[in-house]
Amino acid sequence: MATPSPELTASHDTGDAPGKHARRFGLPVATALVMGNIIGGGIFLLPASVAPFGTISLVAFGVLTLGAIALALVFGRLAEQHPRTGGPYVYAREAFGDFAGFLTAWSYWITTWVSNAALAVAAVGYLDVLLPLHGSVAATITAALVIQWLPALANLAGTRYVGAVQLVSTVLKFAPLLLVAVGGLFLFDPSNLGPFQAGDAGPFGAISASAAILLFSYLGVESAAVSAGEVRDPRRNVGRATILGTLGAAFVYLLGTLAVFGTVAHDKLIGSTAPFSDAVNAMFGGTWGGAAVACAALVSMTGALNGWTLLSAQTPYAAAKDGLFPAVFARKRRGVPTAGVLVTAVLASLLTVYNYTAGPEGVFETLVLVTTFTATVPYLLATAAQIYFLASGRSAGVNRPRLIRDAVLASLAAGFSMWLVAGSGYAAVYQGVLFLFAGVLVHACISARRNRNSGRTGAAA
Incomplete structure (x- = not known):
């Protein structure tokens, strides 16, 4: 194992000696973390969700994939310069100060625990099949x-x-997904595709509408960067894991969706509640596909919940170490910030219970879109931080060709982030802004307390 850099050692030091339960992730596990967090339960629902727009939705998939890869490249470059736990939080705070750092950590934290609630509710839908x-x-x-x-x-x-569960769940989920993706191509029937563009919206409107549904599917590209402090040799492995994980997820998404489009008739796909089950039934006959895909979906979402739970604790941990979150979030046990895990699980549980008691007209679906909006705040601030580092000359060891390349990638990633905000919809942006404003009040209280304590310390000295 490579010797940790001084920055990594300082950021990772929690005052606890490394125990047998705390272990740094290598490149395979870090890649699995990225892929597992991107590919949750959405892949099992997406083909039917975008089918009403026609096969033009595959174009939206392509655009989203390019934007996600641009973000992945930016995160990889930022992780080389700042290989510390916290990801976007670290970059925003380093570039723009405490308030930007807190806003990034707060927004990302909201994303993680609301996403956990969404995944749990979706998992129950597949458990209901079994x-x-x-x-x-x-x-x-x-x-x-x-x-x-x-x-x-x-x-x-x-x-x-955490690493063991993530690696196993990622391997298990890919077996059935690749079976449908590859097998579907051999039984591909172009007559099943339906119209290229369905509905009254123009091409741009159809792509934007499809993208609004698909946005949630690519959350997680920052996973390795957020957990950089837990990755061996992060300057080398975080960037590689981010790129490999994003490309792997994109491959499965695009190939799987195309295979379902080509094996299930368009009219049937529009009304399907289990498109991958329908695809398996069409490929092999019988009705056993529903149970098999339900098992795969449960494995997939359990792995995604495992990874998102880790991420939900890492960002508050990094912020708490800097005095921007309550100090309890900075305590670790067996290499894990226990308070972050527990608080996240409790909040997500309360939201899950609310979803089932609010009835069919509940606001949970809107809250899922809120996660898309709240995730773009860290993405946008991180890409802005990269632009700031490049423009101010703070990116060490960058020659002119690489400087130009990094600037273009950061600009593309920033534009992609703004597109994500627009695609979230007015209701999601409205509620997301309320969440952010609540964070501003929390920051005011924490900052006031920290300054008061600093004043007392100064007076005593």
């Missing part, structure tokens, strides 16, 4: 909470177990 739960609200809520707390317990057991 163990019918729809007759009992209490059983449904219990199942959602169990699905949510199992990854939290794995995190509390230590980073050693």
